[in-house]
Amino acid sequence: MATRWFGAPVQRIEDPRLLRGRGSYVDDFDLPEMLHAAFLRSTHARARIVNIDASTARALPGVHLVLTAADLGELLEPSPLLVPHHALTQPRTQLPLAQDEVHYVGETVAMVVADNRYIAEDALDLIDVEYEPLPVVHSLEVAAAQNALLVHADVPGNVAAHLVQTVGDPDAVFATAPHVIRESFVVDRGAAMPMECRGVVARWDSHEGSLTCWISTQGPIPIRNGLAAIFKLPEHKVRVTAPDVGGGFGTKIMMFYPEEILTPFAAIRLGRPVKWIEDRREHFISANQERSQLHEVEYAFDDQGILLAVRDKFLHDTGAYTPYGIIVPIITACTLPGPYRLKNYYSEFTVLYTNKVPVSPYRGAGRPHAVFVMERIMDAIARELHLDRAEVRSRNFIQPDEFPWDVGLVYQDGGPTKYDSGDYQAGLDKLKTLLDYDNFPVMQAEARKQGRYLGLGIGCYVEGTGIGPYEGAQVRVESDGRVFASTGITTQGQAHFTTFAQIVADQLGVEPKDVLVTTGDTQAFNWGMGTYASRAATVAGSAMYLAAAKVREKAKQVAADLFEASPDDIELADGKVFVRDAPHRALTLGQVAISANPLRYAYGENARKLMSMKLAGPRPGPALPPERGGPGLEASEFYSPPHASFASGIHGAIIEVDAKTGMVTFVKYAAVHDCGKVINPVVVEGQVHGGVAQGIGGAFFERLVYNDEGQIINASFMDYLLPTAAEVPPIAVDHVETPSPLNPLGVKGAGEAGVIPVPALFASAIDDALSAYGVRVREMPLHPNRLFELLQEQQGR
Amino acid sequence: MQEQEAPAFTEESDIAVTVNGHHYERRVPVRLLLSDFLRHELHLTGTHIGCEHGVCGCCTVLLNGEAVRSCLMLAVQADSMAITTIEGMAGTNSDLHPIQQAFMEKHGLQCGFCTPGIIMTVHAMLRDKPDPTDEEIRHELSGNICRCTGYQNIVEAVKLAAERLRVSQSEMEMD
Numbered sequence: 001m002a003t004r005w006f007g008a009p010v011q012r013i014e015d016p017r018l019l020r021g022r023g024s025y026v027d028d029f030d031l032p033e034m035l036h037a038a039f040l041r042s043t044h045a046r047a048r049i050v051n052i053d054a055s056t057a058r059a060l061p062g063v064h065l066v067l068t069a070a071d072l073g074e075l076l077e078p079s080p081l082l083v084p085h086h087a088l089t090q091p092r093t094q095l096p097l098a099q100d101e102v103h104y105v106g107e108t109v110a111m112v113v114a115d116n117r118y119i120a121e122d123a124l125d126l127i128d129v130e131y132e133p134l135p136v137v138h139s140l141e142v143a144a145a146q147n148a149l150l151v152h153a154d155v156p157g158n159v160a161a162h163l164v165q166t167v168g169d170p171d172a173v174f175a176t177a178p179h180v181i182r183e184s185f186v187v188d189r190g191a192a193m194p195m196e197c198r199g200v201v202a203r204w205d206s207h208e209g210s211l212t213c214w215i216s217t218q219g220p221i222p223i224r225n226g227l228a229a230i231f232k233l234p235e236h237k238v239r240v241t242a243p244d245v246g247g248g249f250g251t252k253i254m255m256f257y258p259e260e261i262l263t264p265f266a267a268i269r270l271g272r273p274v275k276w277i278e279d280r281r282e283h284f285i286s287a288n289q290e291r292s293q294l295h296e297v298e299y300a301f302d303d304q305g306i307l308l309a310v311r312d313k314f315l316h317d318t319g320a321y322t323p324y325g326i327i328v329p330i331i332t333a334c335t336l337p338g339p340y341r342l343k344n345y346y347s348e349f350t351v352l353y354t355n356k357v358p359v360s361p362y363r364g365a366g367r368p369h370a371v372f373v374m375e376r377i378m379d380a381i382a383r384e385l386h387l388d389r390a391e392v393r394s395r396n397f398i399q400p401d402e403f404p405w406d407v408g409l410v411y412q413d414g415g416p417t418k419y420d421s422g423d424y425q426a427g428l429d430k431l432k433t434l435l436d437y438d439n440f441p442v443m444q445a446e447a448r449k450q451g452r453y454l455g456l457g458i459g460c461y462v463e464g465t466g467i468g469p470y471e472g473a474q475v476r477v478e479s480d481g482r483v484f485a486s487t488g489i490t491t492q493g494q495a496h497f498t499t500f501a502q503i504v505a506d507q508l509g510v511e512p513k514d515v516l517v518t519t520g521d522t523q524a525f526n527w528g529m530g531t532y533a534s535r536a537a538t539v540a541g542s543a544m545y546l547a548a549a550k551v552r553e554k555a556k557q558v559a560a561d562l563f564e565a566s567p568d569d570i571e572l573a574d575g576k577v578f579v580r581d582a583p584h585r586a587l588t589l590g591q592v593a594i595s596a597n598p599l600r601y602a603y604g605e606n607a608r609k610l611m612s613m614k615l616a617g618p619r620p621g622p623a624l625p626p627e628r629g630g631p632g633l634e635a636s637e638f639y640s641p642p643h644a645s646f647a648s649g650i651h652g653a654i655i656e657v658d659a660k661t662g663m664v665t666f667v668k669y670a671a672v673h674d675c676g677k678v679i680n681p682v683v684v685e686g687q688v689h690g691g692v693a694q695g696i697g698g699a700f701f702e703r704l705v706y707n708d709e710g711q712i713i714n715a716s717f718m719d720y721l722l723p724t725a726a727e728v729p730p731i732a733v734d735h736v737e738t739p740s741p742l743n744p745l746g747v748k749g750a751g752e753a754g755v756i757p758v759p760a761l762f763a764s765a766i767d768d769a770l771s772a773y774g775v776r777v778r779e780m781p782l783h784p785n786r787l788f789e790l791l792q793e794q795q796g797r
Numbered sequence: 798m799q800e801q802e803a804p805a806f807t808e809e810s811d812i813a814v815t816v817n818g819h820h821y822e823r824r825v826p827v828r829l830l831l832s833d834f835l836r837h838e839l840h841l842t843g844t845h846i847g848c849e850h851g852v853c854g855c856c857t858v859l860l861n862g863e864a865v866r867s868c869l870m871l872a873v874q875a876d877s878m879a880i881t882t883i884e885g886m887a888g889t890n891s892d893l894h895p896i897q898q899a900f901m902e903k904h905g906l907q908c909g910f911c912t913p914g915i916i917m918t919v920h921a922m923l924r925d926k927p928d929p930t931d932e933e934i935r936h937e938l939s940g941n942i943c944r945c946t947g948y949q950n951i952v953e954a955v956k957l958a959a960e961r962l963r964v965s966q967s968e969m970e971m972d
């Protein structure tokens with residue numbers, strides 16, 4: 001295909017609007033007569049609700065509605081289980097408002113709707129909830145203990161799910177392997193923390209019987225479908241739009257957060273628009289989190305450093321509910337083998353309930369944990385055998401001629417974990433150049449002489465992206481020549497308005513700026529899932545390509561009729577449709593669009609010009625020939641991938657540790673990334689940069705600390721430290737391009753990638769910097785205090 | 798249950814402010830945040846709210862020329878002051894301000910939520926420090942959190958904007 005725009009560093013089409021402060025985020029919608037909601041949230045991690053007295057709140061002037069579980073009637077149903085799995089034997093999902101018992105601090109207990117948010121929050125203070133506190137399961141260790149306290153009284157041992165997968169014959173290998181090491185690794189909680197919190201605006205139109213919701217979500221279509229079912233409305237009477245969304249990173253792909261049901265419910269009940277905007281404190285205690293796992297790993301390797309087998313048993317903390325099934329631990333299990341030829345692998349995980357905020361995927365989604373474990377293994381092999389760390393990885397890499405490589409595991413989408421393409425050694429070679437790897441030992445030794453501790457770390461990963469089931473797209477040329485393209489996925493900053501426009505522009509011979517892309521509006525496109533799992537470019541992008549290509553063919557047919565030429569001789573370029581080698585015989589794309597819609601009346605400049613042109617008249621027979629497939633220059637197409645496509649990357653960093661304080665600074669950071677064909681290199685690099693920054697947070701700054709009562713004690717940006725420009729170093733990015741054979745564009749996902757290897761390489765670099773102290777990092781995230789403790793422990797030995 | 802009085806903060810007060818060159822007189826509840834006043838009374842929704850505790854910087858506006866957190870101020874505290882928000886940056890003509898233009902050219906934004914606050918911070922920074930080093934830029938930006946970009950292209954955008962603003966400043970001085 002001609003690709004003038006695909007692959008080009010096109011400037012973002014969406015930027016001028018956002019730069020002028022003219023974005024439309026949910027809280028920017030102020031509708032006439034609108035009321036404001038606030039939620040009362042549990043202050044206990046586990047307690048029986050003895051009584052709720054909301055009478056005073058109800059009497060407060062300006063309060064229109066107070067809801068508790070007792071007021072919900074049929075609405076008092078647990079949220080649907082999004083991704084059922086046979087191993088998930090004890091799923092539990094949340095009620096919109098807690099009924100008899102609360103299970104985590106932050107769980108919704110009551111809702112107030114008032115004239116404004118200030119009064120709504122006043123009213124929350126007036127609701128008197130009598131709790132009978134119950135013992136709290138505040139950690140995985142407590143959840144896993146013998147005769148453990150229970151999160152849900154009817155879930156024995158707190159076990160939600162248990163899954164074993166085996167590849168090859170690990171037992172046999174362990175029995176004879178020359179080297180076997182056993183270790184434990186701890187991964188603690190972190191969270192996505194998009195800069196825009198969650199939010200819902202709902203409007204009920206009683207004349208039309210229609211519900212419109214603007215939600216800061218990554219999946220408006222599933223929410224629309226769910227709301228229609230809950231409120232017994234036809235789906236086409238419910239419109240859910242994700243307008244501009246100020247970051248999601250996974251935490252906004254949920255169905256349902258209670259507020260997403262209750263805000264529309266209140267709007268219907270009151271007949272007035274209702275807005276709920278989550279504040280940051282609420283976000284800390286009610287938006288889904290991730291990461292917490294405990295791994296017990298055994299690994300076997302030979303004298304050459306070849307990894308022979310891995311046995312990984314891990315506990316996964318799902319929080320108080322399993323709204324998203326067991327996707328995250330499945331991804332962990334499937335990601336662990338990474339770019340290595342691991343032929344014997346035993347993976348066992350147990351998903352445990354805790355009295356904490358529920359868990360669903362956060363950028364990386366189980367992968368940073370797995371990569372941390374596997375890369376720690378690679379480093380240990382190198383240390384044990386006195387080999388170079390990069391060399392050990394090279395010896396274990398799957399080779400370019402070994403694709404497709406079947407890891408032998410069932411992936412999160414139920415399909416195979418089958419790598420479609422890759423060249424891991426090429427990535428490592430590029431990384432070594434970026435880091436000046438071979439000269440580092442000299443640099444390190446020089447620094448050491450000055451009493452400075454430099455360390456280098458590397459981390460490799462393979463990432464399943466672009467999963468199904470499908471996405472779709474519609475492309476339409478209007479009579480003025482403008483191209484409209486819509487798809488069901490959403491945009492939270494990934495530049496879809498630009499990258500999808502690039503894909504369409506190539507097919508229709510226009511410029512990206514002439515393509516207006518709509519995402520995340522159920523009225524603009526009716527089918528699809530959402531933006532998650534690094535799948536938008538791969539799945540929706542492919543659908544966009546297919547739809548645009550179909551419009552192109554239609555334009556050629558219509559123009560061929562008008563010019564009495566063969567469709568094969570028709571070309572599209574510069575907004576024109578013309579006969580090859582006879583460019584004077586040309587129509588604008590808009591004129592072809594008018595001609596493709598055989599009405600007797602057409603309006604506008606293009607139609608007037610068309611009238612004056614000498615063109616062939618309509619063919620005899622039906623005005624719409626059956627082979628043309630409908631009026632207008634419009635087509636919808638769907639793309640359903642056979643299975644995930646597997647992107648990869650290798651990152652490395654040189655850090656300096658202040659051994660006196662435990663503070664770490666980055667001297668250099670480099671990332672080599674392979675997401676197949678690149679639609680827009682600037683956008684992809686931006687995704688990598690942002691991922692790395694979040695990864696640095698997850699490696700060294702961001703740890704959600706729960707105390708023994710299940711209270712998050714650092715639930716503010718003062719205490720939960722998101723990296724700032726002062727902490728994130730300059731990041732050098734290079735690409736390897738191994739096109740995916742699975743989709744027509746050859747692309748793989750890029751959204752989550754950057755975050756994945758950072759904790760692993762950080763640990764590697766810390767070990768390297770502090771080798772004199774014999775430090776071996778077995779936990780993530782670290783933080784300056786904890787690193788200081790580790791140093792003290794080592795020095796105390 | 799005790800007797801419930803009306804909340805103590807419903808008292809109202811008159812304020813007069815100049816925002817982006819326009820004069821506004823409004824009667825507002827004394828507890829109304831400046832950020833809420835700008836967003837929901839004046840409908841200048843480009844100023845965003847990311848944390849409401851003064852850390853993230855999304856709500857940064859210029860108050861009598863100084864970059865401040867509008868979520869940490871009450872509207873009544875801004876009485877008789879001049880405020881510039883993101884909507885006032887580009888002026889009335891269609892061109893973007895050089896800082897905005899540089900952010901577009903350098904891909905200095907993704908979701909765009911933190912962007913208005915960052916642009917206001919950068920505006921004040923470059924006025925006071927027209928030729929900042931990379932380290933100074935990173936230090937000045939450290940009061941604004943961006944969760945999307947990893948700051949790489951923001952730093953690049955600030956450098957480009959600084960260069961262009963210096964050139965236009967020196968051209969003005971030449972004239």
